[in-house]
Amino acid sequence: MRVAVAFDCFYPLSTGGGERQYRLFAETFVGEGAQVDYLTRRQWSGPAPVLDGVDVVAVSGPSELYDEHGGRRLLPAVRYAAGLFSHLVRARRRYDVLVVSALPVLNVFAARLALLGTRTRICADFLEVWRPEQWVEYSGPVVGRVACALQGLAVRVSPWVSCHSQMNARRLVAAGARRPPVVSPGLIHQVPEQDPGLEQRQPATVLYVGRHIPDKQVEVLPAAVAWARERVPGLRAVVLGEGQTTTRVAAEVARWGLQEVVDLPGFVSQERLDALLRDAAVLVNPSRREGYGLVVVEACATGTPVVLVDGVDNASVELVEEGVNGFVAAGVEPEVLGAAIVAAVEGGTALRASTRAWFEAVAPQRTVRVAATALLDRLRAPEPASGR
Structure with a gap:
């Protein structure tokens, strides 16, 4: 053939x-x-x-x-x-x-x-x-x-x-x-064989991975992180990627006084990305449009829970079992998205274990x-x- x-x-x-x-x-x-x-x-x-x-x-x-x-x-x-x-x-x-x-x-x-x-x-x-x-x-x-x-x-x-x-x-x-x-x-591209380790690293870190375009709504993250930090002192964030809204993201970081809290390293090597996915307390993707959401399962493979935003064009929410491998926020308002971030971080080792278990259950056929x-x-x- x-x-x-x-x-x-x-x-x-x-x-x-x-x-x-x-x-x-x-x-x-x-x-x-x-x-x-x-x-x-x-x-x-x-x-x-x-x-x-x-x-x-x-x-x-x-x-x-x-x-x-x-x-x-x-x-x-x-x-x-x-x-x-x-x-x-x-x-x-x-x-x-x-x-x-x-x-x-x-x-x-x-x-x-x-x-x-x-x-x-x-x-x-x-x-x-x-x-x-x-x-x-x-x-x-x-x-x-x-x-x-x-x-x-x-x-x-x-x-x-x-x-x-x-x-x-x-x-x-x-x-x-x-x-x-x-x-x-x-x-799913591959099923990791190594145990990723399920203890939550400190300080707890919010991670975003993806392009900076309007549909991704990356600029809402600083406000949500600021809200979450009032409940989780010491919470940090790493926002990967670049794009047309990067300047807006940086402006929001400055507006909320988070320059020492939120890192904007742009694109990074695969090795660095793998380490960040493994070490993050939660992967947050506030996108309103996703055809699948590969980064969701990549995070879950390492035991890192996810927070997504509900939306009529967001197919990635199909990958989330509420409270098992993450949460779906009803909107991008700071208190709504921030509360979902807090829930994921406070889920700690137990949520990381159930996230990894979810991945191991679905991965062989996905x-x-x-x-x-x-x-x-x-x-x-x-x-x-x-x-x-």
Whole structure:
């Protein structure tokens, strides 16, 4: 079987949950006996990256994906979709299966058109499915409505669709998916074998991991930490990452007089990130939009409980069992988010133990490799036509 994975980023040349997911998909397909091509844009100079069993193929040239506001730029998306279309036209009979990322959605149309009339089984993988209101807020009233319409059309023209949360599965069904979506059981990258140690380190530290963009709402953290410090003296915070709202985050730190309490180191090495996840008293992610929430399970793997914020677009709350591996705050107000932080810190060793136990219970069947294998099994199994 010949399988292609199409995504315009390649890990570790660019980092993120999607990048790691699709690389692991490709590696898992190889482990299942498939020959695999990874179709991406050029992010390297010289020879293509070497990946055992996977041919990494550049179908478009280098480009800057994001604008100064952290949004995806249109031109690189068009260039990649055009390059993907051209490659697939030349290789129309090459692939038995194509897993194409629907981020951006133009990829789906390029693949569907190029392979029309072939026997290639195409699955559009949706990292997220946005509501119309999200598209309008993100792209404006005109472009946003067009993008929303294209998203719906991409769902309907895809023979198979997959996603990574029940929230997005419901949205795919509502958008007119031809078949029931393939919903991955989880996206855990690996199950740590070492006991992380469950004693809470001192001083107790709040940790944030992620980009600084409006949807992440990172700027609400200083006020919540200030509120929590009135109940937990000595509480500190480390806010990792950077982005367009970093200046607002720093301004809030200064406004609450927390310059000696909150560290803003930017991005750090994987080794440093692993240590911070292990040593934190609680991981706090106030994001209002998450397609899955990989950092939640990464924290739980170390016994670190999490605090999330409830929201109609936040699929990561599906990963939290209240009081078992963390808490879901009803809002981002200092007293609401701060109270959830206090509850997690005061949970101490008992909460850390139940968090690690939760992870050990769910991890074996919630890995990326399990998800990739289930997807490949679905795509290569005989299935009747949808009738549409």
